[in-house]
Amino acid sequence: MRWPGAQVFAAVAGVLSPAAGAAAELGDAEAGKLVFEKCKGCHQVGEGAESRIGPHLNGVFGRKAAGLEGFNYSKSLERAGNSGLEWHADTLSAYVENPRSFASGTRMSFPGLKDPQDRANVIAYLRKFSDNPRDIPEADPTAKGTDHSVDPGILAIQGDPEYGAYLSSECTTCHQIEGGDEGIPSIVFWPDEDFIIAMHAYKEKQRPHPVMQMIAGRLSNEEIAALAAYFKNPE
Amino acid sequence: MTLNRRTFLGTAGAVAAGLSAPAVLAQGKPRVVVVGGGAGGATAARYIAKDSKGEIDVTLIEPSRTYYTCFFSNLYLGGFQELSGIAHSYGTLAAGYGINVIHDWATGVDPDARTVSLAGGGFLPYDKLILSPGIDFVDGAVEGWDVSAQNKMPHAYKAGSQTELLKAQIMAMPEGGTFAMVAPPNPYRCPPGPYERVSMVAHVLKARNPAAKIIVADPKPKFSKMALFQEGWANHYEGMVDWIGEDFGGGNVSVDPDAMTVTIDGEETKVDVCNVIPAMKAGRIAEMAGVTDGNWAPVNAADMSSKANPDIYVLGDASQQGDMPKSGFSANSQAKVCANAVRGALTGSKVFPAKFSNTCWSLIGTNDGVKVGATYEATPEKIAKVDGFISQTGEDADLRKATYEESIGWYAGITSDMFG
Ligand SMILES: Cc1cc2nc3c(=O)[nH]c(=O)nc-3n(C[C@H](O)[C@H](O)[C@H](O)COP(=O)(O)OP(=O)(O)OC[C@H]3O[C@@H](n4cnc5c(N)ncnc54)[C@H](O)[C@@H]3O)c2cc1C
Numbered sequence: 001m002r003w004p005g006a007q008v009f010a011a012v013a014g015v016l017s018p019a020a021g022a023a024a025e026l027g028d029a030e031a032g033k034l035v036f037e038k039c040k041g042c043h044q045v046g047e048g049a050e051s052r053i054g055p056h057l058n059g060v061f062g063r064k065a066a067g068l069e070g071f072n073y074s075k076s077l078e079r080a081g082n083s084g085l086e087w088h089a090d091t092l093s094a095y096v097e098n099p100r101s102f103a104s105g106t107r108m109s110f111p112g113l114k115d116p117q118d119r120a121n122v123i124a125y126l127r128k129f130s131d132n133p134r135d136i137p138e139a140d141p142t143a144k145g146t147d148h149s150v151d152p153g154i155l156a157i158q159g160d161p162e163y164g165a166y167l168s169s170e171c172t173t174c175h176q177i178e179g180g181d182e183g184i185p186s187i188v189f190w191p192d193e194d195f196i197i198a199m200h201a202y203k204e205k206q207r208p209h210p211v212m213q214m215i216a217g218r219l220s221n222e223e224i225a226a227l228a229a230y231f232k233n234p235e
Numbered sequence: 236m237t238l239n240r241r242t243f244l245g246t247a248g249a250v251a252a253g254l255s256a257p258a259v260l261a262q263g264k265p266r267v268v269v270v271g272g273g274a275g276g277a278t279a280a281r282y283i284a285k286d287s288k289g290e291i292d293v294t295l296i297e298p299s300r301t302y303y304t305c306f307f308s309n310l311y312l313g314g315f316q317e318l319s320g321i322a323h324s325y326g327t328l329a330a331g332y333g334i335n336v337i338h339d340w341a342t343g344v345d346p347d348a349r350t351v352s353l354a355g356g357g358f359l360p361y362d363k364l365i366l367s368p369g370i371d372f373v374d375g376a377v378e379g380w381d382v383s384a385q386n387k388m389p390h391a392y393k394a395g396s397q398t399e400l401l402k403a404q405i406m407a408m409p410e411g412g413t414f415a416m417v418a419p420p421n422p423y424r425c426p427p428g429p430y431e432r433v434s435m436v437a438h439v440l441k442a443r444n445p446a447a448k449i450i451v452a453d454p455k456p457k458f459s460k461m462a463l464f465q466e467g468w469a470n471h472y473e474g475m476v477d478w479i480g481e482d483f484g485g486g487n488v489s490v491d492p493d494a495m496t497v498t499i500d501g502e503e504t505k506v507d508v509c510n511v512i513p514a515m516k517a518g519r520i521a522e523m524a525g526v527t528d529g530n531w532a533p534v535n536a537a538d539m540s541s542k543a544n545p546d547i548y549v550l551g552d553a554s555q556q557g558d559m560p561k562s563g564f565s566a567n568s569q570a571k572v573c574a575n576a577v578r579g580a581l582t583g584s585k586v587f588p589a590k591f592s593n594t595c596w597s598l599i600g601t602n603d604g605v606k607v608g609a610t611y612e613a614t615p616e617k618i619a620k621v622d623g624f625i626s627q628t629g630e631d632a633d634l635r636k637a638t639y640e641e642s643i644g645w646y647a648g649i650t651s652d653m654f655g
Binding site for chain 1: 282286564567568571575585587590592594606608609610621622623624633634636637640641642643644645647648649651652
């Protein structure tokens with residue numbers, strides 16, 4: 001018998017694929033300034049910006065998640081940062097779309113920007129406050145990257161909770177069914193849509209974490225829906 | 236989630252009566268007997284009891300009242316865990332899930348009558364028998380050592396008093412003394428286990444006995460997570476660990492437990508502690524049940540049923556299944572596939588396709604955790620690897636710390652998945 005570690009795989013923590021999706025049009029920074037009004041209650045950006053309820057957003061491009069010295073981040077975001085999450089156009093877009101489904105325990109209590117154009121615009125605006133933005137749409141840190149939203153057809157799949165209960169046994173080796181979250185996050189009582197979006201983000205390797213990318217990578221759309229249906233309200 | 240929902244009161248109390256009159260206890264319900272309350276057996280018993288909601292009569296035979304996990308037992312040696320932190324009881328399985336927990340040894344299996352006999356007398360009939368007895372050691376595997384020498388040269392490869400003894404010996408080492416390990420040949424339980432142990436021993440010695448030395452005699456040319464361990468040993472414990480692999484005679488070893496000497500490739504060394512981890516085989520009861528072929532018990536990948544007997548299933552370390560390493564994670568994963576299949580066979584519940592996975596975390600030094608893992612599927616021949624990953628050398632300290640913290644979360648997860 002051979003130990004699986006003998007083979008080295010490329011799914012290293014920290015390797016995100018910013019170019020995973022088609023590079024969309026860069027947003028409109030002017031319009032983004034207006035969108036940023038929604039963020040201003042917590043975040044400052046620009047000259048003299050300071051961290052308040054949320055961290056300041058100067059230089060956010062290329063920064064490791066939870067990477068600002070001295071700011072008290074949630075465990076969840078710290079964990080994501082430590083496993084290799086960096087802020088780029090694609091990851092920012094995914095996060096801003098639905099913060100909680102992207103980083104389960106984030107303190108950013110914001111429902112999310114559902115309109116992709118709003119997201120593109122606000123990200124274009126933020127980019128102006130990061131060092132040396134290069135105006136090459138495909139290149140990091142300006143790449144627009146993947147759209148994190150999941151195909152509505154996938155979200156509409158009715159999961160079979162009985163199958164989900166069986167599949168969930170693979171999850172509960174690490175994630176406690178009672179919901180403890182020491183070292184490993186809790187996955188019970190999630191709204192099913194958040195669950196599905198999160199699992200697809202692992203499947204597409206947008207969320208960093210080698211174990212989760214591997215587990216989600218071989219789950220079919222139906223299986224992810226079944227798990228979401230089960231974990232929404234586990235028996 | 237409360238346990239009350241799953242409580243079937245009264246069943247546990249019927250255990251004593253069940254022993255003398257098992258057929259009456261069963262009252263026509265299908266009967267599953269599980270031998271061994273470890274990573275495989277406890278999980279299988281719990282899942283069958285939980286998911287069959289009282290339709291199946293589940294009996295778990297396990298001699299110990301307290302199960303000490305081998306996983307994290309190295310962390311106890313390194314001072315990162317208390318012994319009480321790796322101890323688990325069967326109380327919830329009995330009271331919360333209605334499992335008949337019998338603290339005894341299974342001493343034989345009669346596959347024709349479909350009964351298991353117990354050391355304490357009596358026998359238990361079964362419709363399906365699940366064996367998850369872990370490992371025993373191959374006689375004569377290390378010249379000069381047999382199980383009667385385990386109090387002088389402990390194996391500490393079944394956790395509990397052996398682990399405690401090894402720790403006491405490490406603590407009592409004279410200044411500048413020598414710790415020797417005789418590492419096992421493949422296949423054995425927990426491929427990174429011996430090397431995580433070396434790391435933990437080095438961690439303790441570096442703090443209290445920095446002139447001490449560690450020698451590892453290894454019959455293998457290479458080992459699990461080798462690059463990661465060697466990098467870690469160089470970073471944290473420079474010059475302390477001398478690993479002698481197959482190429483340098485590491486497989487040519489004899490020991491003398493009375494003289495406390497180890498002879499490696501003809502060279503005798505006096506040592507202060509000698510941790511002998513001999514070659515392994517399936518726990519003896521598997522052989523008694525007639526399901527072994529050589530040292531291990533071949534199984535069908537789809538449901539973990541024995542290739543020799545369709546009513547007997549073998550889980551975990553004792554099984555010969557294909558590509559999965561012998562780990563607690565693997566045993567737990569196999570148990571859930573098996574539980575689903577056994578329940579389907581006995582009650583007609585839906586049987587879903589087998590999915591297996593494994594991840595093994597190891598601790599190299601303070602906040603320096605690494606991991607390796609893979610997913611697997613059932614093929615007609617074996618459990619076959621699908622995909623995998625391993626930590627990389629040179630990872631930054633934050634990632635290593637996160638990996639260690641994750642292992643603590645995993646430990647809490649798997650032990651509650653086993654014991655409720
Ligand atoms: C030092 C060390 C570190 C490890 N670290 C990890 C790790 O980090 N992660 C990981 O996943 N795995 C780890 N493992 C491996 C893991 O402990 C085993 O692979 C796992 O316990 C196997 O489960 P099992 O059910 O096959 O056997 P066990 O868990 O050993 O359970 C077998 C049980 O059967 C009982 N039994 C045996 N014979 C009989 C009988 N005749 N009648 C009744 N009962 C019987 C025994 O008392 C025992 O309780 C480690 C192992 C060691 C030694």
